[in-house]
Amino acid sequence: MKYVSTRGHAAGQGFTDILLEGLAPDGGLAVPEQWPRLTRAKLDAMRDLAYPQLAFEVIRFFADDFPGAGLKAICERTYTKEVFGTPEVTPLVTLEENLHLLACSNGPTLAFKDIAMQLIGHLFESVLERQGRTLNVLGATSGDTGSAAEHALKGRKGVRVFMLSPRGRMSPFQRAQMYSLDEPNIFNIAVEGVFDDCQDVVKAVNADAGFKARHAIGAVNSINWARVVAQVVYYFKGYFAATRSNDEPASFAVPSGNFGNIFAGYVARRMGLPVRRLVLATNENDVLDEFFRTGRYRPRRAAETHETSSPSMDISKASNFERFIWDVVDGDGDKVRWLWAQIGEKGGFDLSREKEWEKVEEDSGFVSGRSTHADRLETIRRVKRDYGVVIDPHTADGVKVGVRHRERGHPMICLETALPAKFEATIVEALGEPAPRPPGFEGIEDRPQRCEVMRADPEAVKAYIAARAG
Ligand SMILES: *Cc1c(COP(=O)(O)O)cnc(C)c1O
Numbered sequence: 001m002k003y004v005s006t007r008g009h010a011a012g013q014g015f016t017d018i019l020l021e022g023l024a025p026d027g028g029l030a031v032p033e034q035w036p037r038l039t040r041a042k043l044d045a046m047r048d049l050a051y052p053q054l055a056f057e058v059i060r061f062f063a064d065d066f067p068g069a070g071l072k073a074i075c076e077r078t079y080t081k082e083v084f085g086t087p088e089v090t091p092l093v094t095l096e097e098n099l100h101l102l103a104c105s106n107g108p109t110l111a112f113k114d115i116a117m118q119l120i121g122h123l124f125e126s127v128l129e130r131q132g133r134t135l136n137v138l139g140a141t142s143g144d145t146g147s148a149a150e151h152a153l154k155g156r157k158g159v160r161v162f163m164l165s166p167r168g169r170m171s172p173f174q175r176a177q178m179y180s181l182d183e184p185n186i187f188n189i190a191v192e193g194v195f196d197d198c199q200d201v202v203k204a205v206n207a208d209a210g211f212k213a214r215h216a217i218g219a220v221n222s223i224n225w226a227r228v229v230a231q232v233v234y235y236f237k238g239y240f241a242a243t244r245s246n247d248e249p250a251s252f253a254v255p256s257g258n259f260g261n262i263f264a265g266y267v268a269r270r271m272g273l274p275v276r277r278l279v280l281a282t283n284e285n286d287v288l289d290e291f292f293r294t295g296r297y298r299p300r301r302a303a304e305t306h307e308t309s310s311p312s313m314d315i316s317k318a319s320n321f322e323r324f325i326w327d328v329v330d331g332d333g334d335k336v337r338w339l340w341a342q343i344g345e346k347g348g349f350d351l352s353r354e355k356e357w358e359k360v361e362e363d364s365g366f367v368s369g370r371s372t373h374a375d376r377l378e379t380i381r382r383v384k385r386d387y388g389v390v391i392d393p394h395t396a397d398g399v400k401v402g403v404r405h406r407e408r409g410h411p412m413i414c415l416e417t418a419l420p421a422k423f424e425a426t427i428v429e430a431l432g433e434p435a436p437r438p439p440g441f442e443g444i445e446d447r448p449q450r451c452e453v454m455r456a457d458p459e460a461v462k463a464y465i466a467a468r469a470g
Contacts, residue, residue, distance in 0.1 A: 292368035
């Protein structure tokens, strides 16, 4: 499997080459030259596999330059009951006939990001060790990504993590998950500002090519290809659990922000998994819903991004979206470059005027919808009342929109992307009482916390990293 850039210029690279990289040198994202296609016999053989074996079978398609025995061992070490709470890793919870939740949030930080991040922790360690290198991961987080990355990379050989978070802007639970970590290779920097200020500092540090090379600065952000690949696995797992045979199509509803999670579902569909609809749900930040309804992609400015009660979906542009558009235009890198130039020049592009729009509407499987704060509260209440299950506000966005796109006789699988315990204030607002906490998380807000408080100043952050980098 060779990888190319969505903007057409980068030479074919292997999985190991792109594992530690962010953007391709031409500014695009890494994508596989072609999609692996599963035969019916292969799909049938995968149906009854346990999660770690299923993960190995899916991921090996995309990582054929990674030693097979090593990859198998990593999948077996990552996807365990000890790390994810159950041997199924992502168990299916049936609400009623043909309506399910896929529980993707039982990892160490209680959000679906653990599923990919835990694998990345092992992959990074393995590659760095083999190549005799070290890596200093620099990132910005609004909450879930940072804690998932820190919990996956803590104690790993050859890796240090420098994570910027907006001071005082995360939920008390999220803050405790990051700042109470007492690990010599984890450095939390609380920036005086909002998430976009953190992101700008990361961009400024990365723009200093000399600094970046000198200190082996890397990333684990949402464009990391290995994260997408790891997420493809639970679409297979959820599909097999919700259907009796590979003749039955099933649909997925996915609370979306950076388009990483649902794009993994699209990849599964391209591989031949019988996915009927991919229901994309946004909150009030509806850039993606607008695209799938109208063909217009119009990223918002940071100042136009609403702060909502499903904060992990508060995005103004969807970084993985370029991978989807690349596929829609049949891998034409020049066209992708032209469309993204339109974003720079005119603030967006309108695909409905291009011949490819028909493909999006007829063949891609995507449909979409949005929800509001009031919808989330109502959905949380309704799911509790009708099924006795407490869902988090992001999952509620997905359930709200997913239910609207249900079709008789076809299973709808709603992805649970976080546990409600992480977003206590909204749960109390909806239900009048907090969500139950999983064992081990009682009173985490009371544990001692440490972090470095800094201004949003790239030079200060560089000096901090230079003094502590591995
Ligand atoms: C990150 C996140 C999302 C959005 O996922 P994308 O891959 O960015 O589309 C949704 N819900 C929760 C809880 C998240 O942490």
